[in-house]
Amino acid sequence: MLFLVISTPRPEKPTSMASTRHSYWDWMNPLLESGLAVSVHARVGRGAVALFDVDSTETLHRLMNEWGDIVPAHMDVYPLLDQDTAKKFLQTQMA
Numbered sequence: 449m450l451f452l453v454i455s456t457p458r459p460e461k462p463t464s465m466a467s468t469r470h471s472y473w474d475w476m477n478p479l480l481e482s483g484l485a486v487s488v489h490a491r492v493g494r495g496a497v498a499l500f501d502v503d504s505t506e507t508l509h510r511l512m513n514e515w516g517d518i519v520p521a522h523m524d525v526y527p528l529l530d531q532d533t534a535k536k537f538l539q540t541q542m543a
Contacts, residue, residue, distance in 0.1 A: 449501070450499065450527070451502065451508050451525055453496065453515075453524070454496075455497075455523050457517040475514065475518055478502075485498055485501075486501050508525070
């Protein structure tokens with residue numbers, strides 16, 4: 449299950465959060481290596497965008513809570529379809 453998560457951290461002074469932001473990357477790296485996180489990008493200014501490939505919403509919930517414990521933030525979550533699934537669905541709409 450693919451989910452795009454966009455974080456908007458609380459408006460603390462960026463320099464006061466530098467060590468916290470560093471620990472975010474320490475947390476994220478194993479997720480990238482294992483494939484739970486497909487990609488992650490820092491947003492210009494503040495925040496991040498991550499693409500997760502998880503087996504359940506419970507796994508996503510756990511990851512979002514871990515993320516929020518590191519960097520408190522508002523998170524927008526978008527469930528996604530991979531390209532093959534989207535094309536198959538489109539075919540059913542054209543039949």
